[in-house]
Amino acid sequence: MELSILTVASLGLLGLCLTLMVRNLNREMAVLISVVTSLLLLMYALYSMRSILEFLSSYFRIISGGGLYFSILVKVLITAYAADFTAQLCRDAGENSIASKVELAGIVVIFTVASPVILSVMELVARLITP
Numbered sequence: 001m002e003l004s005i006l007t008v009a010s011l012g013l014l015g016l017c018l019t020l021m022v023r024n025l026n027r028e029m030a031v032l033i034s035v036v037t038s039l040l041l042l043m044y045a046l047y048s049m050r051s052i053l054e055f056l057s058s059y060f061r062i063i064s065g066g067g068l069y070f071s072i073l074v075k076v077l078i079t080a081y082a083a084d085f086t087a088q089l090c091r092d093a094g095e096n097s098i099a100s101k102v103e104l105a106g107i108v109v110i111f112t113v114a115s116p117v118i119l120s121v122m123e124l125v126a127r128l129i130t131p
Contacts, residue, residue, distance in 0.1 A: 011041055031093050038092075042085060068116070075113045079106055 015037025023030040053074065060070035083106025090099035 008041060008044065011037065011044070015040075034092050035089055038085070038089060072113060072117055076110050079109050079113060082106070083109070 015033060019030045019033045019037070022033060057070055063069075083102055087099040087102045087106075090096070090102060
């Protein structure tokens, strides 16, 4: 299944039209339609990214220690997208306070996951500046 802009646009417009038609009748159902449409688009995009991740994974396996960095990179990207996606869904539902907390938690998780890379860079800099 190839990521087609026509498929993405069609699904997005269909979800938008359904949400707008239902919003005046039942606000909760409109939010649910919006969430389901968003999840379908996210799953479609993630499925389409599979080949890119496989290519990057094979490239990073060649590099010494690259497997560790690749797994960290993937975890950071997934965390960032999941936090942003969830925060946007919260905002769509009118919950700005929860959205901001989700973003903050996402930043903390990203920092925690990326800390081995940060430490490696700090050690490299220390070795370069120490005679």
